[in-house]
Amino acid sequence: MTKSAIKRLFSGPFLAFILCGTLVPLVVIAFYGFTDRSGAFTLDNIMAIAGGHHAQALGLSLALALISTLICLLLAFPLGLILKDSKIGKKGFMVFVFILPMWMNFLLRTMAWQVLLEKNGIINIALKSLGLPLLDIINTPAAVVLGMVYDYLPFMVLPIYNALIKIDHSLIEAAYDLGAGKGLVLRKVLIPLSVPGIVSGITMVFVPSLTTFAISTMLGGGKVNLIGNIIEQEFTVSSNWNLGAGLSLVMMIFIVISMALIEKFDREGEGSMI
Amino acid sequence: MRTFKKAAALIMAVVVTVGLMAGCGGNTGGEKGQNGQVYVYCFGDYFDPELEYEFEEKTGYDVIIDYFDTNEELYPVIKNNTAQYDVICASDYMIAKLIDEGLLSEINYDNVPNASNIAENVKPSFEEFDPGMKYSLPHTWGTYGIMYNKSMVNGADIDSWTDLWDEKYAEQIVMPDSMREMYMIAGKILGYSMNTTDEKEVTEMTDLLLKQKPLVYKLANDSARELMIGESAALAVITSGEVLYSQELNENIDFVIPKEGTEVWTDCWAVTANVTNKEGGEAWINFMLDGDVAEDNFEYLTYAIPNTQIADLTDNPVLNPSAEVLAKCETLKNLGAEADDMYSRYWKEYKSK
Structure with a gap:
């Protein structure tokens, strides 16, 4: 057996997985998306995204996903800097603490927020006993953003942290030597060199936030209608798989855009760390 | 280490053998699966x-x-x-x-x-x-009805679906996150069947539901009883089967099948x-x-x-309604794909406003 034949043999399971796990489902979704209930070809399911309620839900999803991505970025970058220079124990430990919650199912963690934020929930009971004004965000978009930030923050922290620890410390020292202040070092050295990590972080928070339906169902109280909720409803309640598949195909455009972004900026492959 | 490995292998062997024997025993002994x-x-x-x-x-x-x-x-x-x-x-x-x-x-x-x-x-x-x-x-x-907290409604007499439109209870009402049940409620108030396929009636019902939407604290199915037990809500549309469980945990809870009739499932x-x-x-x-x-x-x-x-x-x-109450009830029916799509369109309008 030649070397390349052995190589091909070992890639077999992977190819089979790609075929069964990715290509076949994609073709099935495309088939449903481009047909109507009777099986005839139609573009209606794709064009439906422009229809009033769908476009409105997509707009809301984009807005909430952007807001939560921005918050995640603002939280994660300083955190990455702190972790990078952290002297507490081994560096791995602090990062470990950050990924620890990810070991728990994210639905469970989101459900915990539901209980915490409830009108008579733990947070409000605590605030009441301290005589402070009550927190009234459950079943609003604000609660959904909170859930997105909480669930997806580790996906932003890890790539940024990975990009930051790879920066050669002598570059930073050289910048200080040449008279740069802290702000200038941040702007001209740290941020430009961590762009690949930032871009992977952004896509890894933005894409799941955009398509979520679980967080908006649990924390939005059925009143925050995202595009993910509409697609889910088409499958589980309205029995209109064709429309659901059509709208999913449209959502894939956003995923393709973010993959293109990663390709452009993330040559080093920080995103592949997770 | 070696002895440990040996011991582990021995234990595994015993476990597997016993497992096999038990498995065979099960198949020939005339129990499960025969x-x-x-x-x-x-x-x-x-x-x-x-x-x-x-x-x-x-x-x-x-x-x-x-x-x-x-x-x-x-x-x-x-x-x-x-x-x-x-x-x-x-x-x-x-x-x-x-x-x-x-x-x-x-x-x-x-x-x-x-x-x-x-x-x-x-x-x-x-x-x-x-x-x-x-x-x-x-x-x-079971049937759908209104679960309410006697002390939170101050002893008011809850007996009608229209109580869910009462502004007194703003932000204290939980409605079902379920299209057909919501239209059933609006239909009972307006005197329409929950199985209507008349688009004019569906429009009217949607308008009625939209009028109520600002008062609704949450659209929820399974979590509705928890909100009632925890007193985060005063009124919730819920199915009769949840009543006994909820009353056990909160004695202020009561349940009524509204006088306009309801859905029996x-x-x-x-x-x-x-x-x-x-x-x-x-x-x-x-x-x-x-x-x-x-x-x-x-x-x-x-x-x-x-x-x-x-x-x-x-x-x-509650669990065993009288024939008189049941006579005013309807069962949910299939309306066909066309009517489903129409309802679904109006429901999305309700959801997105």
């Missing part, structure tokens, strides 16, 4: 899980159970025959749809002697979806058309209709079970 398998497809957590083992011991069948969440998830599985199930649990309107499409087989009553335990008052609603109970037998049933067992073990499926249904089993299920679920053997347990107007 009469073949019964494949059950049921809503998640919808009977006392202990009963699975009791059934296996009693009948010698091996039970394999899969779960789903909504009727709409069950339908494509049965329709496309993607998995072979012998016996399924589904709601009334889905049973009607499956019968129409020839996806169920008629029940052989000789194998279901416990069918004589079925309560009389559940039978009229079967006329709406399975006349003569040819294809399905009841598992649980029945979840049923049925045998599929592609059944491989019809007798096994019928044995499962027969087992579920047994008086003691019904009692176990009732205690586990607190949902009403129309079984004469436990009539004394369910003897209250």
